[in-house]
Amino acid sequence: MEGYKSFLYFLVSSLVLGFTLVIFVLVWVLHYSDGLAWDGGNAEFNWHPVLIITGFIFIEGIAIIVYRLPWTWRCSKLLMKCIHAGLHLTAAILVVVALVAVFDYHNAKNIPNMYSLHSWVGLTVVICFFLQLVFSIIVYLLPCTPLSIRAAFMPIHVYSGLLLFGGVIATSLMGITEKLIFSLRNPAYSSLPPHAVFVNTLGLLIAVFGGLIVWITTRPGWKRPPEEQRPFLSNDNYDNTTEYSKEKSDVELNSEARKRNLKLDEAGQRSTM
Structure with missing residues (x-):
C-alpha cells in the first residue's frame, strides 16, 4: 500500500471520531434530553438521532472503507462482499427502527409528517439507499450475474454510495438544527446555551467524520488490488x-x-x- 502510515493515521482518526459521535449522541439524549424509551414521547423520538448516527453514519462509514483495510486483502473477495453487505444490512435495520420511532412520535403528538426539508431529503436518501442495497446484492452476490455487468455497474455503485453517504451527513445536520430550534425555548437556541454548543459540536464532528471517510475511499493508492495482481x-x-x-x-x-x-x-x- 502506498502511504501506509498516512492510511493508518486517517483510519485511526476516523474510528476514534466515529466512536466519539456515538458517545456524543448518547450524552445528548441522556443528559440534555429525556433519555431513551418507547412511550410515544420525547424519549422515543431520541432513538431517531441515536440510531441514525450509529447506523447510518458510523456503521455505514465503516462499510464504505472496509475494502481499504490492507489486512483484509488476504481474504477472499466473496468474504469481503459478505462483510460489506452485512454492515450495510445492519445499518439498514437501525435506520428502519429510527424511522419507526420518529413517525410513531409524530403520530402520538399529532405532529404532521413529511413537511420539512429534513424529512424530504432524509426519506429520499433512505429510499435510494435501499434501492442501491437490493440492486447491489443482486449484481455482486448472486453468481448468475455476468462479470461484464458487474464491471459496468462498479463506477455507479461507488459514486452513488458516496453520494448517499454525503446525503446522510447533510440530512443529519439539517435534523440537528431543526431539533434544536424546536426544543430550545428557554433559553433560546439563539442565545447559544451549553446544550446548543454541545450539539453544534456534534454536528461539526459528523461533518469531519464524513470528510475522513470520503478521503480514505477516494485515494487511489489505498484501493484493494485486483485479484490478478495479488x-x-x-x-x-x-x-x-x-x-x-x-x-x-x-x-x-x-x-x-x-x-x-x-x-x-x-x-x-x-x-x-
Missing part, C-alpha cells in the same frame, strides 16, 4: 503458485534433457555414416 497475498495462492512453478521447472528440465539426447543421437548417427 498472487502472493494468500498462503494457499502462494503454495499453488510455488507448486506450479516447480512443475513448470520440471517440465522444462525434461524438455531440455530430451533435446540434448536428440542432438547426441543425431551427432552419433552422422559420425557412423
Whole structure:
C-alpha cells in the first residue's frame, strides 16, 4: 500500500471520531434530553438521532472503507462482499427502527409528517439507499450475474454510495438544527446555551467524520488490488503458485534433457555414416 502510515493515521482518526459521535449522541439524549424509551414521547423520538448516527453514519462509514483495510486483502473477495453487505444490512435495520420511532412520535403528538426539508431529503436518501442495497446484492452476490455487468455497474455503485453517504451527513445536520430550534425555548437556541454548543459540536464532528471517510475511499493508492495482481497475498495462492512453478521447472528440465539426447543421437548417427 502506498502511504501506509498516512492510511493508518486517517483510519485511526476516523474510528476514534466515529466512536466519539456515538458517545456524543448518547450524552445528548441522556443528559440534555429525556433519555431513551418507547412511550410515544420525547424519549422515543431520541432513538431517531441515536440510531441514525450509529447506523447510518458510523456503521455505514465503516462499510464504505472496509475494502481499504490492507489486512483484509488476504481474504477472499466473496468474504469481503459478505462483510460489506452485512454492515450495510445492519445499518439498514437501525435506520428502519429510527424511522419507526420518529413517525410513531409524530403520530402520538399529532405532529404532521413529511413537511420539512429534513424529512424530504432524509426519506429520499433512505429510499435510494435501499434501492442501491437490493440492486447491489443482486449484481455482486448472486453468481448468475455476468462479470461484464458487474464491471459496468462498479463506477455507479461507488459514486452513488458516496453520494448517499454525503446525503446522510447533510440530512443529519439539517435534523440537528431543526431539533434544536424546536426544543430550545428557554433559553433560546439563539442565545447559544451549553446544550446548543454541545450539539453544534456534534454536528461539526459528523461533518469531519464524513470528510475522513470520503478521503480514505477516494485515494487511489489505498484501493484493494485486483485479484490478478495479488498472487502472493494468500498462503494457499502462494503454495499453488510455488507448486506450479516447480512443475513448470520440471517440465522444462525434461524438455531440455530430451533435446540434448536428440542432438547426441543425431551427432552419433552422422559420425557412423
